[in-house]
Amino acid sequence: METLLQIFNTDLLVATVRLSTPITLAAIGATICERSGIVNIAMEGMMIVGAFFGLIGAMFTGNPWIGLVLAVIAGGIFSLLHAFATVSLHLDHTVSGAVLNILAFGVVRYLMVMFFGHPGTTDPIQFSLKNFQWAIPGLSKIPVLGPIFFNQTPIIYFSFILVIFFTFFLKKTKLGLHIKAAGEHPLALETIGVSVYRMRYIGVLISGMMAGLAGAYLSIENAVSFTEGMSGGKGFIAMAAMISGGWTPVGAFIASLFFGFADALQVRLQIAVNLPIPSELFIILPYVLTVAAVAGLVKRSRPPKADGTDFMIERPE
């Protein structure tokens, strides 16, 4: 019992942020994507692509920052397939997403063999973004909040910045306004001369880059190695976070923290609870909570009106 209380400490909250970061990044990406009208269930696949290329970059150049850039680019390029399929080829968004997930895992498996001679997992890298952990002087000394928000590794800082950036992006920028219009009433946007296709490509591209960044976090900042399947459903949990967060970056962030908390707690409960309870019952906690969240235990809000719909001005046969 004593240990049970012990686990509720600052470390738990630090772990919460650590575990929620990939979800946050992907959830924000998915949010922008759906605001532009495209549903992207391939976040999972894009994340794994990003994770893989992040590691490749970091491992073969010795510079994790190059890995990070490569991850974002790879996620972005891969997402363009989704944009091409859904926007230009007018394919059903869910179908395209599912196919791309499958393709992503296939491509990564093949590349694993190409680069390392075997599928599965890579060696840890020695020099990762973890080496750039930075305690912000002064702020990091604040009790509780300091360690949580001001003594972190680069991508975690990025995730905080990106939450603010994308909130601002949607509220104050022209591009943001156009993306919102593309997801709400695409024809209205087209009739004032802004290309809906372009906005949706941009929306998907942003989601791919964010998924790539989330993947980079997994491989070159957190685990400092790559494992097939290391995304472990986080792409889908991110979509749940996006929904629970009401399709806003801040909402997505808060929801992601919640899922991260569930995960952090789960590991610690396994240690603290000394009863003969199978550890698997703890492991499933985040998944069960995700189901609960999309089932509406969290406040519901309206998705973008044209979310998931195809856009085409002149329909060919």
Added chain:
Amino acid sequence: MSAIPGGNVVLEMRNIVKQFPKVLANNNINIKLYEGEILSLLGENGAGKSTLMNVLYGLYKPTSGEILLDGKEVVFSSPKDAISKGLGMVHQHFMLVGNLTVTENIILGSEPGRGGLIDYKTAREEVRKLSKKYKLQVDPDEIIDNLGVGLQQRVEILKALYRKANVLILDEPTAVLTPQEVDELFEVIKTLVATGVSVIIITHKLEEVKELSDRTYILRRGEVSGECNTADVTKAELANLMVGRDVVLTVVKTGKNSDKPPVLKIRNLNVKDDKNLLAVKNLNLDIKPGEIVGIAGVDGNGQTELAEAIRSLRKVESGVIEFKGENITHLKTKELIERKMAYVPADRHRFGLILSMTVAENSVLGYHDKVPAINSAHGFKMNLGRIATASEALVRQFDIRTPGVQVPAGNLSGGNQQKVILARELSREPEFLLVTQPTRGLDVGAIEYIHSQILKIRDKGVAILLLSLELEEIFALSDRIEVMFEGKLVQEFLPEETDEKEVGLYMTGGKGGVSDAE
């Protein structure tokens, strides 16, 4: 407001052809627009009016033909080009983003501000200035979804003016407006013209053409079938040009109201809309066998909710609906169908048909669990053979133009799709028919056919509730007219004792139970 023949031609469309995969929507069209005039394009549904204007506006690429602006050929590869050349268009269906503010909608695509940021302060200022200048009052910070259609249309016009349009295209701007709002709109148009704007207005309402425009082009089946100074022609002549034959503008009704007791009784009905607000308030209505009750009203006054409540597609908050003495308020749609209550929904694509299923499959939708569609009363296996034969019979009986009953319903034209629905519902010998907007988007020939079918079953003693936004249709069919306004039936008329003006006044709350006195 007189025509200015011999003035400057601001715009000309030459030999415009627009071929859609299956439809030749515009066939070699030539039109001219003079500076400062109001030009109307008249034509029945599907004549190609919207298509032509969308070509002009750069939304569609013409298959061939050219556009000249101030005498010079221009190519619009997107609306952006058209807008930059001074064209503005208010579309038939509003192009407003519902969850954005008025300001955001107006500036969308031409936002003030630098470096990708929006300067909301300037934007709001400009919107204020514009709305003052043209006397188009709107609150710049209101969310579009919270505005009525009249105000939304103002935003649409402001949107065009904000982009400094000197040619303004209005595609059926009056379709959703009340007569009073129409008058206001016309005032606005006139002030615009006075400031040098040229206007193209699309409509299929003859009065509007007469009242407003200087010149008129009439389109028929994708071609220009006439061009005239509006003052020089009569309405009948216009109508003739429009449909290519003499039109009987009113369908002749025979028979009289039955005096049997009502089959459908609605008492104190309250229904909420999607926003959880009361949309139908304390409504009472009786319909007798062999009677058509027409509900007139402007869109959004609770007609949809009423229809859905009767069809059991929407929850009834309180009140009672009785059919042949039985309380059916809380029955399921399926049970209503079993009681021979038929339904022709307003939106045939969304509610009437399953476009990817075949005509045969569609012809039993809703009756697919009844013999003979299935093998037995509690059947499991569908009788595909019998379904096909039966639907072939319907195709013949209702003159549905289709290559066969095994083609997807989506391959049929709008009028023929509507006929499939009508055939399905009427062939089941209903005792009550709920019919909403039965002729929306159809041409005159199809309308006539459908009206005659509705009257035919009325004469057989079916009780019919008609909901339509077309006053003309209401007058043509109804034995009794009820006006619906803000969720209530505010006045009852007999069609022969009233006219469209008077009904319109009630529809808009100009008279009748406006105040919530109770």
Added chain:
Amino acid sequence: KEEKAAEPAAEKAALPGEGMIGSMATDVGGLGDKSFNDGAWNGLKMAEKELGLEVRVVESKQQTDYVPNLSGLAEDGSDIVFAVGFLMEEAINEAARNNPDTYFAGIDIWASDASPENFMGVVFNEHEAGYLAGIVAGLMTKEYASSTDKLNDKNVIGIVLGMFIPPVEKYEVGFIAGAKSVNPDVKIISVTSGSFVDQAKGKEAALAMIEQGADIIFHAAGLTGLGAINACKEEGVLAIGVDVDQNSVAPNTVLTSAEKKIVQATYLAVESAVNGTFKGGTRVFDIKDDAVGISGFHSFDSIVPQAVKDAVAKATADMKAGKIKVPTNRAELEAM
């Protein structure tokens, strides 16, 4: 099948194994695990060099690949086929039964009475290696905590496990027994991750242990354990590797490793097949063969006090002499 009718009769060419094929199927952990899959592959490659046979490896993607891969390797011409990892126990028995003309060897797999003649189980007494590692950890975390700033005075150590299968359990209970034997009050946190391939999971588990004060973390979790070692590296505590000397993974973090000599065992099995001395049944490698134990301390050699080294040496001797009975499963541990 016909082409390999020529039995592995020793055809004395330049090298005894020329013309023969030795192959292995990995378990789902696959090559690159720095543990038994890699070990077995290295053993095969050693045999390739020394004995001259051709070697092949095939990766298993999923559980259902095991039987087709093992049988397939035999059908496609291999003379001896290795199944690597306890998880292939069922599959190798079935494959061996259906391919009686090929030798099969299973690393970490026991041959049972029902196993066919052409199957040899190769197993190790992991608990003995774990016991020695436990002694090191038990002593270092308390008594000699001051010898490096990577240790604290909380007297907590941790174990990260992969899937809970017999070799893993043996490592665990051996480790616990060893630690308790020298430090009865030590608190030992054990987490079963359920996976041999998830580095992130291993890392998160280790981090949680470190939060609880653990300063030495042992793992028996394949790749998952590499994540745990990484957590130790980042948090500046010590780790103990498994199966092979894992010092190279993180030289300033891995104090020592609980080893079993898979490379040698594999080689010996191949050799017996080449020589025609292959025998069915289970071959247990234990501390008496020096086939299990702990590796050297590398950079920690100067830090680890002599007393610890002595304790290890004594325990080794006692085990060899049969004076210490190390438990092999949790039930036995409990009973102690």
Added chain:
Amino acid sequence: MQNKNLKIALIVLILASGIIGIVLYVAAYFFGLLLIAAALVLYYFYKRVGEGSEAAGVWAKSFIKKLYIPVIGIAAAILLGGLIMLATGYNPVIAYKALFYGGFVKNWHISVLNAVPLIFTGLSIAFAFQAGLFNIGAEGQFYIGSMAATWLGIRLGMPPVLSIILIFVIAGAAAAAYNIIPAVLKVKTGAHEVITTMMLAHTAKFLSPIFIRGNGGDPATSSHAYVTDAIRETNFLPFFKDLLPKSNYRLHIGILIAIAVAVFVYYILFYTRIGYEVRAVGQNKNAARAQGISIGKNIMIALLFAGFLSGLAGVNQVLGLDHKMFENLNAGYGWNGISVALLAANNPIGVIFTSILWGALDAGGQYMTRTTQIPASIVEIVKGIILFLIVAKYIYSFFGRKLSKRRKKNIRREA
């Protein structure tokens, strides 16, 4: 009317040669293919007798038309895969030879064994798709079905056929019951099934070790069973080798059950009221509702039946192949089920063929690696490309349009 007898005789002949052909063929007797081909020829003949030669021609044409996109897609993917192999230093000719020899000849029995669970998950996903639902978590239902089948298989000792049937029904029902959660949530709260079924798949996967530990090993000495006890031998599905001695010893009749179930699902979808309603809801919810078809009820039916079908995948693996349940199966039947369903355009009969194709690619890929050491993961890429090229079928018209536009432009420029 003398045609009537001829017709009946023809039907009998078609069915007999078709069924026998299928049995022989899937049991790795290749002349079974000849019988199947004979059945097809007879069917063509039957069509001619029945409706005149023209109808048969139309039928054949529409059939060929349906096939050409898949064929182009597969061909293009093979080409692209070959280029990738060339680029990464492997000889595609050697690889493909091994792949096809392994998948369709040498290890054909493994292809068939691989196909069995895929047919079930593919059917499950296809059926849900027909109702407009995406049962992305089929893998979870597979686990539930496996667990239930194992539990019953260990315990149920009735006369063989009876208990096998019971296991099929109960275990399938258990998997269906697992899908009640997403179904109810979908109906009541609109929670998207993509997320709920996916999360429940993870949940089921993590719960399975608990079940396995509870049903395997010797509880007195260890708690670490990674595999359950074997089910009773009376509950094994029959093997082909008992009847056809040359057949591979692992080949069980699950494939026949799978084919039969696929035909059954096809029948349900296109010949019954349930299928009609499910498709109506899938294609236009609003219209279905306005005509009295309950959306909620059909969502429940579709998701539960989908769960049932995925559950059967697990039952077949347990009763037919493994005879016990393993931890960490890593099976991927859910994802592959999506592939085969999409490839088959959600047609239950098509699922049979796409599953066998997928199974053969896997089996061939392993054979290729074993014999040539070319990594089997190339197959994953080829599979991904096939899928993309077939699903994104507009890709041809897209590039076609681009091409013709350019050509037009060129012509204009020349003029």
